[in-house]
Amino acid sequence: MSFNETFFQRAQITTPGGVNSPVRAFRSVGGTPRFIKKAEGAYIWDADDKQYIDYIGSWGPAILGHAHPEVIAAVQHAVTQGLSFGAPTEAEILMAEEICKLVPSIEQVRLVSSGTEATMSALRLARGATKRDKIIKFEGCYHGHADSLLVKAGSGLLTFGNPTSSGVPADFTKHTLVLDYNDCAQLESAFQQFGSEIACVIVEPVAGNMNLIKATEAFLQTMRRLCSEHGSILIFDEVMCGFRVALGGAQALFGITPDLTALGKVIGGGLPVAAFGGKAEIMAHLAPLGGVYQAGTLSGNPVAVAAGLTTLKLIQAPDFYTQLSQQTQKLVDGFNRIGTELNIDFCADAIGGMFGIYFCKEVPTSFEQVMQANGELFKRFFHAMLDHGIYLAPSAYEAGFVSACHFDHVIETTINAARESLRQITCK
Known part of the structure; x- marks a missing residue:
């Protein structure tokens, strides 16, 4: 054996x-x-x-490839200074500054430890900022295992989704509308019917969890226009494609500006770092400034940030x-x-x-x-x-x-x- x-x-x-x-x-x-x-x-x-x-x-x-020597050296140095403090560090500031520099749509950013944390926090922030409940996601896009996102399409056009995991109450997904990816007509219909109730649209601009599927230009332009017209927040889930498809992410490649962005994967360089960020006026709704609560004991962990920050520097070659x-x-x-x-x-x-x-x-x-x-x-x-x-x-x-x-x-x-x-x- x-x-x-x-x-x-x-x-x-x-x-x-x-x-x-x-x-x-x-x-x-x-x-x-x-x-x-x-x-x-x-x-x-x-x-x-x-x-x-x-x-x-x-x-x-x-x-960069596994075990890049400069990333390993940065981690080794960080470890000698301590593993975790539960208090702010300069490295967190440097990471935030680097992300805001490389992704112009992000004016402020909050570090977390996983992609699921990033997307669920972005959704809560969008709902808190708009004071609306309904969200739109697309069939085949995976945004982590938060309850309201583990949803499959309903039985008919513009029906709300059904849970795809045991342990997720239907009440948690009743505000989640699941549409077909790259279908502009469905998106238009959804906003015609529910526009004033939709807090946000969340999308992978390059889907990676139904295999690789690219969003069309028309699809992204349509959702940007509709969100702007109806006061909804456009969230790009770039946990997977952010810094994978271009230095500024898919949004830089496609020329679309989202209101909020979720990042992960590359920004941790192999260690658990993720983030969500966007317009300062939206981010101001987060505690301790606003009423949308989000926290994490290990957010901005100094060892993980060392790996991520070094990776972000190296990919700018x-x-x-x-x-x-x-x-x-x-x-x-x-x-x-x-x-x-x-x-x-x-x-x-x-x-x-x-x-x-x-x-x-x-x-x-x-x-x-x-x-x-x-x-x-x-x-x-x-x-x-x-x-x-x-x-x-x-x-x-x-x-x-x-x-x-x-x-x-x-x-x-x-x-x-x-x-x-x-x-x-x-x-x-």
């Missing part, structure tokens, strides 16, 4: 499902999850010392995002060539340092189209790639991530592994 199998058996005794986050369990693809013991650059090693090219990157934060995007596009171009060569329904798409692979004829633009992809073929592809030493997300509904350490030979190795894997799983 392998160490991975042994560890998984042990873990299931003391941890529900043997994992501390559901997607790690391999439930959607089958098999035994890999227990990782080491990571460096573009590579990870499992408990059995097998090396993999990693395309998860801790679900996005490892944009000249041509960093040009090179990252080029490497990601090389990977995607290779995948698309293979689909054509082998005449199978297999394609890929990319933006910045994120990519998606799809077992369908064309790149999807909605949750419904994603759900029509061949999930069974993905499972076989995932395990074939794993056998070839390529570590992809263990789900057909998760984006992949490229780092600054995914050099040409790494990309070429991955493309060759994909070709062999697809031949292996599609041969009659």
Whole structure:
């Protein structure tokens, strides 16, 4: 029995499902999850010392590659000064100043410890600032596991959503309206019907949890216009795509200015840092200035902030995002060539340092189209790639991530592994 199998058996005794986050369990693809013991650059090693090219990157934060020496040095120095104080530090100021500099729509920012904290706090702030209850989200967008966000679409057009998790009362989701991603007409109809009651619209401008799906320009422009017209707050959930697709996030890439933004992943450099921020007049509603309460004992933790601040400095290097995007596009171009060569329904798409692979004829633009992809073929592809030493997300509904350490030979190795894997799983 392998160490991975042994560890998984042990873990299931003391941890529900043997994992501390559901997607790690391999439930959607089958098999035994890999227990990782080491990571460096573009590579990870499992408990059995097998090396993999990693395309998860801790679900996005490892944009510089794993264990970047300058990030490690910053963390080591911070540790020597103490692990946590429960009091303000200069590093928190520096982090806030850096975020506000890089994301112009953010005039003030509050640091938290997770993406879920960031989005749930932004929602509470939006409701408190507008004194409204209703929110709009979109099918397939994941904004963390807060109760009002664990919602699926209702049974008909413009019906309010139903809880997608046990333990979430229907009363918690009755104010959440779930619409189709990239559907401008539905958005217009929702505001016609409920405009004066809608506190906010929350959206992933680049969705990463129904695989990689890009918002259209028309979709984003429509929600910006409608929010402005009706006094609703536009929240960009850039926990995943913020600093992943461009230095100023997706909002800089698309030229849309949200009222509030949620950030995470990259801004922690691999440690637990997230944030939400936006217009100062909205942020002034937060305690201790206003009546919207939000707090966190470990918010702005000095060790985590050291990792995040160093990462934010390093990604500002000249041509960093040009090179990252080029490497990601090389990977995607290779995948698309293979689909054509082998005449199978297999394609890929990319933006910045994120990519998606799809077992369908064309790149999807909605949750419904994603759900029509061949999930069974993905499972076989995932395990074939794993056998070839390529570590992809263990789900057909998760984006992949490229780092600054995914050099040409790494990309070429991955493309060759994909070709062999697809031949292996599609041969009659």
